[in-house]
Amino acid sequence: MTPDIADRPDTASATHRAQVLGVGERAPNFSLHSTPDQRVSLDDFRGQPVVLAFYPADWSPVCGDQMALYNQVLPEFRRLGAELLGISVDGVWCHTAFAGARNLHFPLLADFEPKGAVARAYGAYRDAEGVTERALFVIDGDGVIRWSHLSPIGVNPGADGILEALEAMHQDAGHTAAGAGARS
Amino acid sequence: MSPAALKVPVNANDHTQGPSDAPVTLVEYGDYECPHCARAHPVLKLVLRRLGDRLRFVFRNFPLTELHPHAELAAEAAEAAGTRGKFWEMHDMIYDHQREGLEVEDLAQYAGAIGLDAIAVMQDVAAHTYLPRIREDFMGGVRSGVNGTPTFFINGMRFDGDWTDVDGFVEAISGAAVSV
Numbered sequence: 001m002t003p004d005i006a007d008r009p010d011t012a013s014a015t016h017r018a019q020v021l022g023v024g025e026r027a028p029n030f031s032l033h034s035t036p037d038q039r040v041s042l043d044d045f046r047g048q049p050v051v052l053a054f055y056p057a058d059w060s061p062v063c064g065d066q067m068a069l070y071n072q073v074l075p076e077f078r079r080l081g082a083e084l085l086g087i088s089v090d091g092v093w094c095h096t097a098f099a100g101a102r103n104l105h106f107p108l109l110a111d112f113e114p115k116g117a118v119a120r121a122y123g124a125y126r127d128a129e130g131v132t133e134r135a136l137f138v139i140d141g142d143g144v145i146r147w148s149h150l151s152p153i154g155v156n157p158g159a160d161g162i163l164e165a166l167e168a169m170h171q172d173a174g175h176t177a178a179g180a181g182a183r184s
Numbered sequence: 185m186s187p188a189a190l191k192v193p194v195n196a197n198d199h200t201q202g203p204s205d206a207p208v209t210l211v212e213y214g215d216y217e218c219p220h221c222a223r224a225h226p227v228l229k230l231v232l233r234r235l236g237d238r239l240r241f242v243f244r245n246f247p248l249t250e251l252h253p254h255a256e257l258a259a260e261a262a263e264a265a266g267t268r269g270k271f272w273e274m275h276d277m278i279y280d281h282q283r284e285g286l287e288v289e290d291l292a293q294y295a296g297a298i299g300l301d302a303i304a305v306m307q308d309v310a311a312h313t314y315l316p317r318i319r320e321d322f323m324g325g326v327r328s329g330v331n332g333t334p335t336f337f338i339n340g341m342r343f344d345g346d347w348t349d350v351d352g353f354v355e356a357i358s359g360a361a362v363s364v
Contacts, residue, residue, distance in 0.1 A: 065332055071250045073326055103250045155344050156331035158188060163326065 019123035020135055020150045027052075027139040028121040032109040033092045040085065040107050047141040049082040049169055051162055054124045054132040056153060058090045058098035058108070066134070066156045071104045073159045080166040087111050087118060088132055124150070138165040188329025188342040194242050197317070199271045201232065202240035207361035208339055211242040213325040215333040216259055216278045217252030217286055224334045225279040227350055234354050238361055243275060245321040246333050254286035256318060261291040263314035264305040265298070273298040 021027070027050075031041040042050065055066055067086055070077075077084050086108040090098070095108040111118045116132060119125035124135035136157060138147040147165035151157035194200065194209055212228070214221040232241055245263075247255035258278050265274030277294040284290065288306060296302040308314065325335070329342055336343040339360045347353045 068248055068251045069326075069330075069332060072248050072322075076323075076326070105250075158329035158331035159326050160188060160191075160329045 020133070020148055021122050021137065021145055022148055023145055025145050027137065027143050027145050028118070029143070030109075030118040030121070032087070032111060032118060034107040034109050035096060036092050040109055042139070042143065045083050045141075046143065049080070049141060049146075049166060050139045051077060051082050051084045051166070052087060052122070052137040052139065053084065054087050054119055054122065054135040054137075056126075056129070056131040056134060057088055058094050067098075067104060067108075068102055069156070069159055071102065071106065073163070074105055076159075076163060077166065080163070080170050082138075082166050085109055089116050089119070089130065126153070136162060138162060138169070140169055188331075190337045190340040190342075191328040192324035193340075194240075198242045198244065199266060199275070200240055200242050201272060203237050204240060206240040207238055208235070208357050209240045209242060210357060211244060211337040211340075213244050213246035213321070213328075213330045213333060213335045213337075215245075215247050215252055215255045216262065217255040217282065218248070218333040219282070221334045222279050222282045224347060225276075227347060227353065230350055231354055231357065235357060239357065244325060245318045246325045246330055246335070247318065247322065248333060256315070257288065257309060258286045258291060259318045260309040260312065260314050261295060261305060263317060264308035265295060265300055267308070267314075268300055268305070270298055270300060274300075 027042060029042045031039050034040045053066070053070060060066070070084055070086070074084060084106040086106065088108070089111050090108075091112045092110045095110055098104070099108050111132065116125040116130070119132040122135065122137065124133040126133055134151040134153050134155070134157065136147075136149045136151070137145055140146050146169055147161065149157055149161050190211060194211065210231070212224070214224070228241065232239060245259045247259050249256050262271060262274045262278060265271055274294065277298055278286065278291070281290070281294060288309070291309070292302040292306050295305040328337070334347070336347060338357055341360075343356060345352060345356055
C-alpha cells in the first residue's frame with residue numbers, strides 16, 4: 001500500500017498539472033450561485049485577494065476535511081485581506097445543507113449549470129468522474145493568478161501553501177502600494 | 185509535490201512518550217472531539233506497543249472548534265492535567281470516554297478519576313490558561329500542512345497513507361527508522 005500512496009502525487013501531476021491555470025495567468029471571471037437567490041462573481045472582489053478552492057464534493061466522509069480546515073483558518077485568510085470561495089459541482093441546496101451542517105462561514109459556489117464550466121475554465125475539471133479537481137488558486141486584487149496548486153484527488157492539500165502565497169502578496173503589496181491603482 | 189513537512193520541530197514544550205533518542209518520532213495533530221482521532225487512539229496504543237523504544241510519540245492540539253465545539257475545552261483540560269504531571273492519563277481518559285461527553289462536568293469527572301483536584305483543573309480551563317499554547321499548536325500545524333484530524337508526521341514528513349491499516353502504519357513508521 002505504501003508504493004501506491006507514494007505514486008499517487010506523481011501520477012496526478014503528470015496527467016493533470018499542465019492543465020491547471022498557472023501563475024501570471026488571468027483568472028477567468030465567473031458568476032455562480034452561492035445560495036438559491038444569490039450569485040457571487042470573481043469581479044465582486046476586485047482590489048482584494050481571493051482564494052478559490054475547488055473540491056470534488058460536499059459531504060466528504062472525512063472529519064475535519066478540507067473545507068472544515070479552511071473554515072477554521074478563515075480568520076488568518078481574512079487577516080491577510082483575502083476572501084475564500086469554495087467551488088464544487090454540487091447544487092445550491094446541497095451546498096446550503098453542507099455549509100449549515102459544518103458551520104461554514106464562507107460561500108460555497110455551485111458550478112452546477114452548465115456543469116463544471118468554471119472548473120473547466122481553470123483546468124480543474126475531471127471528465128471521467130464529473131467532479132472538480134482538488135485545486136487551489138490564489139488570485140490578486142487585479143484578477144491575476146499568483147499561486148495555484150493541484151492536489152491528488154485523495155489528498156487534502158492543507159492551508160500552508162495558501163497562507164504562504166497570501167503572505168508573499170501581502171509583502172509585495174506593501175512595497176508597491178503606490179503603484180497598485182495605476183495598474184488596475 | 186513532496187508531502188508536507190513539519191515546520192515546528194519537536195521541542196521541550198511538547199508532550200512526548202518514548203525515548204528522546206528513538207530512531208523514529210511520530211507526531212500526531214489531534215482533536216479531542218474528533219471521532220477519527222478517538223478511533224486512532226487504540227491504534228496508536230498498538231503501534232507504541234509494537235515499536236517499543238524505537239518510537240517517540242508526540243501529541244499536539246489541533247481543535248477544529250467550528251466542527252467540534254468541545255474540542256478546545258477538552259484540550260485545555262488535558263493541558264491543565266499536563267501541568268500537574270498527568271497529561272497522558274487525561275489524554276487517554278478523554279479519548280476513551282469521548283462518546284460519553286466532553287462537557288465541563290464530564291471533564292471535571294475525568295480529572296477527578298485520575299486523581300487530580302478537579303476544581304483546580306477546571307479553574308485553569310475557565311481561565312483559558314493554556315489556550316495560547318493550544319492556538320500555537322494549531323497554527324504550527326496549519327503551517328506544516330495539517331489537513332484534518334488526525335494528521336501524522338513520521339520523522340517530520342506528513343503521512344498521507346491509511347493509519348487504520350495498523351500493519352501498514354507500523355511498516356511506514358519502522359521504514360522511516362531504517363532510512364535515518
